[in-house]
Structures are given as structure tokens and as C-alpha cells.
Amino acid sequence: MNRKLIHSIWVVGCLMGLGCLSPAAAQDYPASPLDKEGYRLIFHDEFDGEELDRSKWIPEYLPSWPKDRSVCRPTYEMKDGILRLTIDKDSKNEFDKGMYISGFMSASRTGMHHYDPKRKALHDIKTEATQINQYGYYEMRAKMQAGGGVHCAWWLIGFEDNPNQTCEIDIFEILGTDVNRIWSTVHSWKDTTITYHTEHPWFANKKLAEEFHVYGFDWTPEGVTVYVDGVQVMTHRAAITYPLVQIISFYDNRAAKGAWTGTYDPSVPYPKSFDIDYIRMYKKIPEGYHALPEHELRITGIDPARLQLNEGEAVLRDMDGHVTRELLYTPSYVNVHYNDGTVTQQFVEWEPLSDEAFHKVQEAGTVMVNGKITGLPDSLLNGREATLIITTLKKDSDEK
Template sequence: MSPERESNHIGRRGLLAGGGALAVTALLKPSASAAEVPPNPLQKPGWTLDRHDEFNGSLDSSLWVTKYLESRTTAERASARYGFRNNALILRIEDSQPTYYPDNPMKVSSIQTGQKTGLHKTSPLDHSIPTQMKYTPKYGYFEIRAKTSARSGLHAAFWAIGTQDSAGQNAEIDILEDPGPNPNQFLFNLHKWSDPNVGESSNTITTGFDINTEMHIYALEWNASQIKLYIDNNLVKTINSSPAYNMVFLLSIYENAGWTGTVDPTDTRPKEFVVDYFRAYKPA
């Protein structure tokens, strides 16, 4: 089998911390686990494909912003560390990566479909940024195939936040939020924040597989009255409440976020969130 390459990106500078050209690492493609679920067909019965990125060696720049909630910090601190391996996106936390804030140990690598000053709840602002709302749907079916590698102090998430066109439009949907350390559990949440019309719902989802080592399919069906979680195309949980406005979608990995424990400094695991694809559908 011929080796496949991993492309490396570290945000706006495009250089590794020590300077010089980007590193390229040759990797053999691993054989799939018997328990892994293969990718779905691109077309989905009953739905019309709206947007997608198969992550085949690059990001769709018309879909993704690669700086996480940039108005809270500097562009360098907000920039995602990411690459590609075996036609999948690899979001990663690196030892050389700066923390998100200068006085806080949290690091984050995230891509998102929209960005503007003050997005997501309320927080101190570092500076104003241009508005870039690249893809902010209202309702639909949204799917990824992924594995998380989260453990204590490291967590990954596929989630969505309101565009905040008004102050109350800031609910959050955590479709897949893996806080570690349990390898067969994750969170499916609806956080209302300041939205008076959305109910709060927090749910621990237990799977029959290891979400850190196996690729599986996670999806959100969102309509005017409900949000539904699907795992490997099976309905697992329904929440009978729903944000009634456009939302930004995010793929994120965090270290030392403050609520998931402390990273063991001797743990040299890959700090990666591996995502095979992102697909968004609207009703046919």
C-alpha cells in the first residue's frame, strides 16, 4: 500500500513554530476496525445536499473560518492547528501552540462556519473583527464521521451556536461533546443561555464502542420543534425544544478548558480530533 501524506497548517503564518517550511509526514493508511462504520453515501433519501466538505487535502474556504471566536483574543492565539491524513481533517493541539488567552492555560484549534465580533454568549472583547457568516442555516440535517481521542483535560466537540442577530439568539447545541475520560460516553446538550424560548437539556449518551479510536457517524436533525441526535444513522435522543434562528457550526478541540480536568504532562497521546467529512442537508 502506498503511503499517504499529511498536510500541516497552523493558521495565518503557515509555518511551524521553529520557522521554515511546513513539515510533511508520510503515513501508512491504517486498516479500518471491524467495529468502525463506513462513510454514508453523499446523497441522503428525503434530503437535499446543501453544503459539504469531504476534507480531501484542503478546507473549503467558502465554508470555514479557521480562527476561533477571534474577537476575544489575538489572531495568532485564535488560529487553528490542523492538517489532513487519509482524506480526513486532523484538528490538533500542539505543544508549541500558544494558549488562547495569555493568562489562561486553555488551547483550542477550531474551524467554524461563521464569525463576528462578540459571537457566542458574552465575554470581554480584545478587538473588533469583520463579520464572516459563510454558512448559517436554520433547520436541516447535519452529519460528520469522526473520532475524538479525548481524555482528561482534552475535549472535542461538533456543535452549533446562534448567530446573535439579536441578544437572545445565542442558544448552543452540543451534537457531540466528548469531555473524556470515558471512551464510550459523550454529551448531547441544548444550552439556552439568554434565549427565553429554548429549554435547557443536558444528556450523557452511552455508546457501545470506543469513540476515541473508532470512526463513527454523528448527526443532528433540527426542525422547528425538536433537535434529534443520530449515531450511525440510528435515532438515539430527541430534545423537544429548538432554536428558531440561524446557527454557526463548529468543529473544535480544546486542552485545559477548565471543566474537563487537567492534562497529564506525561501523556504523549496524539491530541487530535479526526473528522472524515462535514455534510449539511435541507428537506427535499
């Protein structure tokens, strides 16, 4: 029997008063079943291997910004189906002065999440994504870390195909000095179409740094909602019209003095850790459709990506002098439709834009670019490719 299923049955038995050897373990909230009624599982990582799966995650944290890119690599261990992000006293991942970070992401590109306007992107980063998604239900089961200067976070950000697609959703930030409180926040940054919102409830009956709990995030076209152990803790109306990518991060701020995360506490022993049991993503099956077994799932259509420009205004993507052979505002994904009614967003590796094509898009007309769809099995794609349609509009004569 699957280890996590055994654990879930055991925990449920404990919660029902059937008897447990360890009273502390009885407070762990049980893992959810992998299947979720009315939804299709589109991504999951149960962390049953020995290292992060490179097909699911990019093992770096915001690598554009520090001088030494090697500090962006996470330190962790995986054992018994648990991913333990760690920071030790002699860890090398000092991202900023005194700030040590161990984290990983589902996508990366040069200049992603320009959180400090004073900083310049210092490295050319390959544009890639193992997952990129719009709408659905996300879930993580995890245990946090207590201590001054420490916090654990699970958050989503825009991939910034358009530089204004900067929405940030902090599903949770949990501070080591207030470890039974969850901070759940929507940041708009440059995106003027949504508004800032935060909620930060405190739990009298949970010990988030001693027990595993289940954190859920539901994203619809109308807004976002966060849950802890199935109970709503934050909701906000926000029409986010573009996909987001995941970041999971663990922070130890040894320079903290009375900051948001509290003053650094040197008495907290190392290594410090943020434990993750699983991360899952689901798509809601629309009304009129029903769940299908995997062997019956079929692609029914792939929408072309579209980019509309004005004559003479096409520019390559340039972040602090790091130029890539792609036009600014190029969509990084396509929408893929299935026979169960769901739609997923799949990252595309577009063919590099040739000099000839770049000159052609400066003039009125249409240019087609092909691309490789990633993240889906070949048996499902069946040879299909993505298409990008670049339409350049002619300027009116009185604008010239």
C-alpha cells in the same frame, strides 16, 4: 473510484465478516453515502484538499476574546481525506490560561458567543458567514481523543442578529476521561423561548477515540434530535426560530484539576488530535416535491429581509465600543426558495448604512437596502440581489 467510497465498501465488508487485515479497523462505522433519500445536499466538505477551504469555513475560533488574535487560528493537517485538528506540546494557540484550542467556524462577528460576562470584545471582527442555516440534517464522521483535560466538540450557536438569539446546541462534547460517552446538550442562555436539556449516554460497544463513528443531527421546527451511528441518543422539543452557525473545536486544558474534563494527564503523548472525515448538511424535500439533479435546480423566490423599528430608536450595532455600520437587529440572511420545495438561508453582505440613511430611519417611513447574496453560484443567482426593508413606525402622540 472515490477513496471514501472504497473505504465504505471495505468497512461494510469487514462488518459482514468478509475478512480484514486489521481487526481494529473493522470497528470503524462506515461513511454514509453522499446522497440521502428525501433530502437535498446543500453543503459538504470531504476534506480532500491540503488546507481548510476558505469558501466553506472561517479558520478561527471566537476571535473577539483573547488579547492575541493569532492564537485563534487552528492547527491541523489534511491528508487522505481526513482533517486532523492537532494540539502539540509547543502549540501557540493558548486561548485562555492553560487552555489550548484548535477550532474553526462557519461564521464570525464581533462579540459572537459572549460566554463570559466579565470579558470585553478586544478586536473588530468582520461580519461574515460561509454557511448559516435553519432546519435540516447534519452529519459528521469523526474520531476523538482520549486523555485528561481533553475534549472534542461539534456545536451550533445563534449568529445573534438579535442579542437574545443565543441558543447553543452541543451536538456532541466528548471528554477524554470518559471517551465512550457523548454529551449532547441544548443551552438557552439569553433565549427565553427554549429550555435547557442534556443527555449523556455511554456506549459499551464503541471506542470513540479509536474508531470513526457517524454523528447525526436532525433539526425541525418542532425540535432537535442527535444520533450516533444511526441510533437516537438525544431529543428535545425546542422551537428555535432563527438560523444557527457551526463551530468545530478541540480543547486541551493543561490547567485542569478535577474539572468536568478531568485532571490534565501529562502522560498522554503529543500531538493530540481530533480527526474528521466529513461534514455534511441536507435540507428535507417537502411532501409533493421530488429531488432534482443539480442542473435542473432553480431559484423560485427570495424573501426580502425585514427590520421594524420605532421612531427615533434606531441604533448601530455596538459591541463593547466596536461599532459597525449596520443597525442592531438587522437580519444577516435571506430565505431562498427553490423548485424542489426547499428553502435555504444565505448570508448577505448588506450595503453599509450611510449617514443619510441612518438619519432617515430615525423618522417614520421605509428605507430599502440592497445586498449581495453569498454562498450560491452566479449561475443559480442569475444576477439576483437581496433586499432589506427597514420600516420605522411613528410613535403615538401621547408617547412623545
